[in-house]
Amino acid sequence: MAKVLVIAEHLDGRLNASTARTVSAAQALSADAIDVAVLAADPAAVAAEAAKIAGVARVLAVANAANAQPVAQVLAPQVAKLADGYSHVFVPSTTFGKDLAPCVAALLGVAQVSDLMTVEGSHEFKRPIYAGNAIVTVRAPADRTVVATVRTASWPEAATGGSAPVETVSVDVALPTHTRHLGLAAAKSDRPDLQSARRVVSGGRGVGSKENFEVIYKLADRLGAAVGASRAAVDAGYVPNELQVGQTGKIIAPELYVAVGISGAIQHLTGIKDAGTIVAINKDGDAPIFEIADIGLVGDLFTLLPEIEAALG
Structure with a gap:
């Protein structure tokens, strides 16, 4: 019985298209439930967007001032806590997901599955190796939570039109103080985002x-x-x-x-x-x-x- 928790990627109050692609991968599991977690200082707007993704059962909105910036070391303990009761935790294989997933996997004591491109079974997946020149089948332990990054280029965006309920969730976990966000250095552009552009x-x-x-x-x-x-x-x-x-x-x-x-x-x-x-x-x-x-x-x-x-x- 698969129950999947998808961690939403977002920036400046907007949901990234990688989240809908990750939901597509979760749907390939024929899961009993797919929930999306939105961690932010004010998750309301992003949670409302996530609720419209078809196939999503619930959206978990985690509001915490510490979540104002996507710092993996801060988000990971919260995600690990939320993962209780889920068979799978999926994040997009973007800069955000590649930063977060290893931290979550370490906290849960499991090996991460990277760049999931096809689903062969509840715990069996295919992923590229050797710069995509070979495809390998990976089997994760059936008795452990699967933490995986989803190769978003291999999955279409899940359809819209959903109306999942949004639930406000409080996560009681100690957050580390050794890592903090100082600033973001990024080029400003009015052009589409490279990873989600058509x-x-x-x-x-x-x-x-x-x-x-x-x-x-x-x-x-x-x-x-x-x-x-x-x-x-x-x-x-x-x-x-x-x-x-x-x-x-x-x-x-x-x-x-x-x-x-x-x-x-x-x-x-x-x-x-x-x-x-x-x-x-x-x-x-x-x-x-x-x-x-x-x-x-x-x-x-x-x-x-x-x-x-x-x-x-």
């Missing part, structure tokens, strides 16, 4: 410079897309590392992925293999990116991108 335009080493990256931003804005980059572009200083896509960056699954000046190293392809349509633009017709691209354009990106923008009207 369209992404990424640039690579072939763009040539930080100044030249403006052509990527322009095309992204025309398409209403998020901006990404290869590790080579990040290492060269063209863009900040929060835009990196790939094995050591963000794993994404947009409906449209446009790779500009990206050769297609295996580490980058790992981050985009679940994308719907992949468009590659590169002057090297033998670049590995063309082997997985649905549409390929061979030519100078500085000639092709203006032509594409003109065609967009």
